[in-house]
Amino acid sequence: MLVLGIESSCDETGVALYDTDQGLLAHRLYTQMELHALYGGVVPELASRDHIRKLSPLILETLQAGGKQTRDLEGIAYTAGPGLIGALLAGASVARSLAYALKIPAIGVHHMEGHLLAPMLEEDKPQxxxxxxxxxxxxxxxxxxxxxxxxxxxxxxxxxxxxxxxxxxxxxxxxxxxxxxxxxxxxxxxxxxxxxxxxxxxxxxxxxxxxxxxxxxxxxxxxxxxxxxxxxxxxxxxxxxxxxxxxxxxxxxxxxxxxxxxxxxxxxxxxxxxxxxxxxxxxxxxxxxxxxxxxxPRLEFCTDNGAMIAYAGAQRLLAGQHNNLNFATTPRWSLEELEPIA
Missing domain, CATH: 3.30.420.40 (ATPase, nucleotide binding domain)
Known part of the structure; x- marks a missing residue:
């Protein structure tokens, strides 16, 4: 199953392609560090606007790097929370719209579950x-x-x-x-x-x-x-x-x-x-x-990234989980509320 992962919970825009048979195919990350450095911290409204500006180009760049096209996608995973509400909505809107256009399932991923499972992207995986x-x-x-x-x-x-x-x-x-x-x-x-x-x-x-x-x-x-x-x-x-x-x-x-x-x-x-x-x-x-x-996780996957979201989402999509079109983002969300995979 080929899954596109989108991460936009705070001040970094991450996109990745993960194939459940072949593993991670490509990933790209854009950081807003220079933008927010001017203010000494993250400005939520500016973060949201920058995600909107960068998401489409990053998706196209990631697809090209992985040798794939949008019609090859079989699922989309996006960060649904926790995070900044505007930033989350930016990524969720793009993910849901693309999934609707392609008629493929999409699922909102818990940001911290993505981090928790990031070491699973390595060859030496924890059991x-x-x-x-x-x-x-x-x-x-x-x-x-x-x-x-x-x-x-x-x-x-x-x-x-x-x-x-x-x-x-x-x-x-x-x-x-x-x-x-x-x-x-x-x-x-x-x-x-x-x-x-x-x-x-x-x-x-x-x-x-x-x-x-x-x-x-x-x-x-x-x-x-x-x-x-x-x-x-x-x-x-x-x-x-x-x-x-x-x-x-x-x-x-x-x-x-x-x-x-x-x-x-x-x-x-x-x-x-x-x-x-x-x-x-x-x-x-x-x-x-x-x-x-x-x-x-490797150093590049310690901070926010699309690869961890693509991986976590792929596992849930494979298990038959997905969200309906009435998506919602969740700025505060407990890990213990997540549905287990059998």
Whole structure:
């Protein structure tokens, strides 16, 4: 089954062609990074307009790269939520219209299910069941995965997600947008011994997470440095290093607890923040000590992309699931509400 995948939940327009027999044939991604950098963050209305502008050319480009034409398509998958409502509607409208014109089924995909299943695009695929750590700009979750659509939420973020905390830390240090990669880049030059940041919520039971307090601790540390006229690039680097280590340690401790609680030894890590080198290093060490397995998507599929949506949608379309013409997008949507695939 040849499926076109469309991702437009936030500030990146992703399109991909996935064949259930041959695998991923082609994918293209357009990022709005430069557009939103002017404002220090994503402007929803501008994001929606840019998706409208780029979707049709990207679809044509992806089809050409995969050696296919629109008449070859057998299904279309699009991100239906969570995300920015205008951005979601842009992608959903194009997907539904194209599916109607071609008389083929279409299905709305949960954005986080796309991230969760992204490692399935690799040759070395994780086997069910496993624990998944989903870490992105808006989400930090631990999930037990027993199959596609069979999800049990074990832990969630109570306030700022890990990616959001990275972005806010970058903003208070005036590092620019997008913040997460800039914090990680500067942290490489940081002295890990200078500052010791707290590891939030690791001294209490449970798998929920909270990063707003860590962000506040970072702010207080920076304000103290400013008061001492110590606002150098090295001080910023040292703060970034301490912040990144605190996040990585916290996530590692929570993953260890989840694996022990569920009696599993297979971990999947996905979402935009899963590209972070320090987090990967800590989790690699954890799973090596446990003699377990850890899986990541390739770096280009950590952030939002059409390939993960095409894959997730293809599995559901193959199972006979699809949406009717009265489509709807869902800005807030729990993974546990998804229908399982038998």
């Amino acid at each position: 069910f069941p496993f624990i998944c750590l989903l870490i992105s700009g808006g989400h930090s979750m631990l999930i037990r995965v027993d199959g596609i659509g069979r999800y049990k939420l074990l832990g969630d973020t109570l306030d700022d997600a890990a990616g959001e905390a990275f972005d806010k830390t970058a903003k208070l240090l005036d590092l620019g947008y997008p913040g997460g990669p800039k914090v990680s880049q500067l942290a490489l030059r940081g002295n890990s011994e200078r500052y010791k940041f707290p590891r939030p919520m690791v001294d209490r039971p449970g798998l929920d997470m909270s990063f707003s307090g860590l962000k506040t601790y970072t702010l207080n540390t920076w304000q103290a440095a400013l008061a001492d006229d110590d606002d150098t690039e090295q001080t910023k680097a040292d703060i970034c290093r301490a912040f990144e280590l605190a996040v990585a340690d916290t996530l590692t401790i929570k993953c260890k607890r989840a694996l022990e609680q569920e009696g599993l030894n297979r971990l999947v890590v996905s979402g935009g923040v899963s590209a972070n080198r320090e987090i990967r290093s800590k989790l690699d060490s954890l799973m090596k000590k446990r003699r377990g397995e850890v899986f990541y």
